[in-house]
Amino acid sequence: MSAQYEVYAIKYAHHERNASANFLGGDPHDGPMPLDYFVWLIRGQGREIVVDSGFNAAVAAKRGRRITRPVEEGLRLMRVDAAAVKDVVITHLHYDHVGNFDLFPRATFHLQDLEMQYATGRCMAVEAMRHAYELEDVVGMVRNVYAGRVRFHDGDAELAPGVSLHHVGGHTLGLQIVRVATRRGWVVLASDASHFYANMEQSRPFPIVYNVGDMVEGWRRAQSLADSPAHVIPGHDPLVMARYPAPAAPLQGAVVRLD
Ligand SMILES: [Zn+2]
Helix, strand or coil, X not given: CCCCCEEEEEXXXXXXXXXXXXXXXXXXXXXECCEEEEEEEEEECCEEEEECCCCCHHHHHHXXXXXXXXXXXXXXXXXXXXXXXXXXXXXXXXXXXXCCHHHCCCCEEEEEHHHHHXXXXXXXXXXXXXCCECHHHHHHHHHHHHCCCXXXXXXXXXXXXCEEEEECCCCCCXXXXXXXXXXXXXXXXXXXXXXXXXXXXXXXXXXXXCCHHHHXXXXXXXXXXCCCHHHEEECCCCHHHHHCCCCCHHXXXXXXXXX
């Protein structure tokens, strides 16, 4: 492994809810099980790659989520100028993973073919399937396609030496995860392939799901791409903030270093 990168989780929002909402079929020991919302930063080899772009204040208000620190501020804490970022990976088009297009005027967005197909296709005629999509985000991505700013991927793709994208599906038809070479080995940003450690560790699917079989296979895929199960980073688990250190004292509670 020659190229190595730093990887950071930047928390931008929080949502209180109970465990029964986080597992297909509910939870017999229901109790508080909140979600954190992140964007991720991959830095090294002269590159800055942002993974997911998060939601803004308007969407937070509409969805009843609490922004703890706007995405642009979190990136600024890491000395990243969002306006200068060239590559943004969009794991999938759900409202909490895409948006804030205005922050990234120079970026190319990396998306799976199947995710755009899904978000603009027949499934979206059904409220239950489109619920986690924001029409303006999907239309915004279509505008980026027409502006020549989307690079589509079909399955696995190398973004840079030591950074690759892998289609897993499951949660949505076109969900992709990101594998990164780091000083501690291969780290996998699983995004919503597993919202919480508990989903993949206890084999209990999250209830927003396009295909349960593919979701189960996605946990295995994420773990097989990583150096160990502990190298897989779930998409929404507050435990990520507890298990990893802040890169510096002033970033406590805002950013953790994953590599
Ligand atoms: Zn999500």
